Amino acid sequence: xxxxxxxxxxxxxxxxxxxxxxxxxxxxxxxxxxxxxxxxxxxxxxxxxxxxxxxxxxxxxxxxxxxxxxxxxxxxxxxxxxxxxxxxxxxxxxxxxxxxxxxxxxxxxxxxxxxxxxxxxxxxxxxxxxxxxxxxxxxxxxxxxxxxxxxxxxxxxxxxxxxxxxxxxxxxxxxxxx
Amino acid sequence: xxxxxxxxxxxxxxxxxxxxxxxxxxxxxxxxxxxxxxxxxxxxxxxxxxxxxxxxxxxxxxxxxxxxxxxxxxxxxxxxxxxxxxxxxxxxxxxxxxxxxxxxxxxxxxxxxxxxxxxxxxxxxxxxxxxxxxxxxxxxxxxxxxxxxxxxxxxxxxxxxxxxxxxxxxxxxxxxxx
Numbered sequence: 001x002x003x004x005x006x007x008x009x010x011x012x013x014x015x016x017x018x019x020x021x022x023x024x025x026x027x028x029x030x031x032x033x034x035x036x037x038x039x040x041x042x043x044x045x046x047x048x049x050x051x052x053x054x055x056x057x058x059x060x061x062x063x064x065x066x067x068x069x070x071x072x073x074x075x076x077x078x079x080x081x082x083x084x085x086x087x088x089x090x091x092x093x094x095x096x097x098x099x100x101x102x103x104x105x106x107x108x109x110x111x112x113x114x115x116x117x118x119x120x121x122x123x124x125x126x127x128x129x130x131x132x133x134x135x136x137x138x139x140x141x142x143x144x145x146x147x148x149x150x151x152x153x154x155x156x157x158x159x160x161x162x163x164x165x166x167x168x169x170x171x172x173x174x175x176x177x178x
Numbered sequence: 179x180x181x182x183x184x185x186x187x188x189x190x191x192x193x194x195x196x197x198x199x200x201x202x203x204x205x206x207x208x209x210x211x212x213x214x215x216x217x218x219x220x221x222x223x224x225x226x227x228x229x230x231x232x233x234x235x236x237x238x239x240x241x242x243x244x245x246x247x248x249x250x251x252x253x254x255x256x257x258x259x260x261x262x263x264x265x266x267x268x269x270x271x272x273x274x275x276x277x278x279x280x281x282x283x284x285x286x287x288x289x290x291x292x293x294x295x296x297x298x299x300x301x302x303x304x305x306x307x308x309x310x311x312x313x314x315x316x317x318x319x320x321x322x323x324x325x326x327x328x329x330x331x332x333x334x335x336x337x338x339x340x341x342x343x344x345x346x347x348x349x350x351x352x353x354x355x356x
Contacts, residue, residue, distance in 0.1 A: 018270045030270050032290055035250075036237065036259040045254045059214065065268075068246035069260060072213075076223045076251040081214040084247065092196045092208050112210055 011176040049077040067126035100133040120147035129154040132163030189354040226331040227255040245304035278311040298325035307332040310341030
C-alpha cells in the first residue's frame with residue numbers, strides 16, 4: 001500500500017542513527033526527531049492504532065520509558081485505558097514481576113497486580129522491537145493478570161534481531177524496519 | 179462549570195493515596211487508576227489540551243516518566259510534536275541541562291539541544307504539579323532553545339506546595355487539586 005510505504009519512508013528519513021551508543025559497536029536509532037515532527041507523530045500514532053481499532057482493545061500496556069510516549073497516545077486514540085510496565089521498584093503499589101534475558105544476565109519488568117481487570121484485551125506498545133525480550137515480558141505480565149494479549153505495535157523494528165519470533169505468535173505491527 | 183467539577187471529582191475518586199511512599203511522612207498520589215480507566219483517560223487528555231487548543235502549540239514538552247504518558251497523548255490531540263525532557267544521561271544526542279532544587283541539594287533535567295526549532299510555541303505537560311521545580315526547569319530548557327512557553331498542563335496539583343508560584347507567571351491548567 002502506497003500510504004504505508006510513504007509513512008515508513010518518512011519515519012526512516014527522520015530517524016537519527018547514533019553510532020557507538022550506548023556502547024561501542026551499537027548503532028542506536030534515535031526516534032526523537034520522529035516525535036518532534038507534529039504531522040509525523042500524529043500519522044504514526046494513527047497507524048500504530050489502526051490495525052487494532054476494531055479488536056475491542058480495553059487496555060494499552062506501555063513499556064517504560066519511550067513506550068509511555070507512544071502508548072499513552074495510542075490508548076487515547078483507541079479509547080482504551082493505559083497500564084504502565086516499569087523497571088523494578090518504580091511502581092508504588094503491589095506489583096507482579098517478569099524476568100527477561102539480557103546479553104549477560106537478566107533484568108525484570110513490573111506492573112501493578114491490580115492493573116488489568118480479568119477479561120482485559122491488551123495491546124502492548126513500545127517504540128522499538130529489538131530482541132523482543134521486553135515486549136515478551138510485558139505480554140507475560142498481562143497474561144499473568146488474566147488478560148488476553150491481542151498483539152503488539154511498534155514504531156520501529158530492528159529486523160536482524162528477530163524479535164517477532166519471541167512474541168508467542170500474537171500479531172505484531174511495525175511501521176518501519178531498519 | 180459542572181462538567182469541570184465532575185471531571186475533577188472523577189479524578190479525585192480514582193486516585194490511590196499511598197502513605198509513607200516513597201518515604202515516611204509522604205502521601206503519594208498514585209495516578210495509575212486514572213490512566214487505566216479508558217473513559218477517564220480520554221476525558222482527562224481532552225481537558226488537559228483544551229485551553230491550549232487555539233494557542234498554536236507547536237510542541238508539547240513532557241517530563242520523564244509519567245509526563246511522557248500524558249504528554250504524548252496531549253501532543254497528538256493538539257497535533258503538536260513531542261519533546262522529551264529526561265533525567266541526566268538518558269538522551270542519546272547533544273543535550274542542554276537545567277538544575278532544580280530538591281529538599282537537600284539539586285538535580286537536573288535535560289533535553290536535546292536541537293529538540294525545539296526557533297519560534298516554537300511550547301506547552302509543558304506533567305502528571306503532578308508539586309513544588310514546581312521540574313516544570314519550571316522544563317520551561318527554562320525550552321526558553322534556552324529559543325522557544326516561547328505558552329503554559330503548562332497537569333492532571334493533578336498538590337496545592338499546599340504552591341508550585342504555581344514557580345511557573346514564571348505562565349498560564350497553569352490543572353484538572354484536580356488535592
